[in-house]
Amino acid sequence: MKKVINTLLGVTVCLVTLSACNNVENKKNKDMTTHEHTDKESVYACPMHPEVTGKHGDKCPKCGMDLKAVNTENAVAYEVQLTTSPQNVEAGKPTQLTLAVKQNEKNVALDISHEMKLHLMVVSEDLSWFRHIHPEEQTDGAYAITETFPNGGKYLLFSDFKPSGGEQTLNKQEIEVQGKSSPVNNDISTKYISKVDGYTVTLINGSDFKTNKTQHLEISIEKDGKKLIEKDLQQYLGASAHIVMIGKADKEFLHIHPVTDNRFPIFAQTHIENAGVYRMWVQFKIDGKVHTADFTVDVTKGKKDENGEQTHVHQH
The missing domain is CATH 2.60.40.1930 (Macroglobulin (MG2) domain)
Structure with a gap:
């Protein structure tokens, strides 16, 4: 090799x-x-x-x-x-x-x-x-x-x-x-609802993404008219789900794992440094199969914290 x-x-x-x-x-x-x-x-x-x-x-x-x-x-x-x-x-x-x-x-x-x-x-x-x-x-x-x-x-x-x-x-x-390239995807329109394998996955607060704050990711999952809760999901990679965000312009990368919140089957917190369009992939596991939902969000610039400094979610 x-x-x-x-x-x-x-x-x-x-x-x-x-x-x-x-x-x-x-x-x-x-x-x-x-x-x-x-x-x-x-x-x-x-x-x-x-x-x-x-x-x-x-x-x-x-x-x-x-x-x-x-x-x-x-x-x-x-x-x-x-x-x-x-x-x-x-x-x-x-x-x-x-x-x-x-x-x-x-x-x-x-x-x-x-x-x-x-x-x-x-x-x-x-x-x-x-x-x-x-x-x-x-x-x-x-x-x-x-x-x-x-x-x-x-x-x-x-x-x-x-x-x-x-x-x-x-x-x-x-x-x-090498090989034939696909047409360049310049579509920057936002996408908050993803339908995959019969599931409707919604990024509920997708229009409220901002920098300079602890950002929530609130995600719902529905199938056949039933709203799922966290216990309906199987553990995937040690958590209820797996989330990746990548900036479209500068390829800023965020690797996110959810925490528990009984309001949503998938809930996470992160801190986004740069404003711009991001693609997001959310993976969750049900009945032994991993499903991948995708979203597109436009992150706007938020105000700094009151003390004038940016605080960051403690992460590994």
Whole structure:
């Protein structure tokens, strides 16, 4: 198998703009711990290009994102190597994806996080196609899985993992798939209702998404005229559901897990840094089958908290 694609350095400190995986160790506690980032003992790095560093207020020259504070005490650099077999990826043909998380050129052991050691979210550049898959550990410590891409074009691969003894980490890679490209999806119209496998899934507060606040995600599910409650859902990846949000313009990534709220079968909290259009995928499990509902929301800029600082939901 030939090595392709660029490698990116990951950092062990998951920033809120990268990974919004909510801690659900105590699902009955709806109150989310908050904390504030400070400049003390921090450097600033790009969330998507960690090798780019600078000072507060700088922007990444590669993607234009604001540099985020990273704690230097706990920061450890990891290298994520992605290889494909065959080397030239073609649409409609199976491709083996292999990811190796390395430190000092050695594969790093990963802990189980939300029932899996490695979560891999694959999306087309226009965010019209989404897959959440879990590569399997190989004898050499790498992780591999076979995937078939539907069309030619650029695809983004977000891998989420927790190195043993380290912090939850997100890494972003890109691959080019050869073959006929699908028409570019420039549809930015909002979508709050998704019908999938006979279920009507509604993002109830979809028109009220704002930055600079703890954002609620209130989701209802209905089938055959019956409104489902949380106990109608089976646990999926250690929670009642699984949620991913990705910004259409800058590809800001949020990985979210719900907490319990008896008003909704799926309820979560997160913090969105940047305004703009986001695509969202909500996955839930019933009768052994995972269903994926999709939404499109327009996040507007909200006011900062009264103290003038942004508070963030505590996340891993």
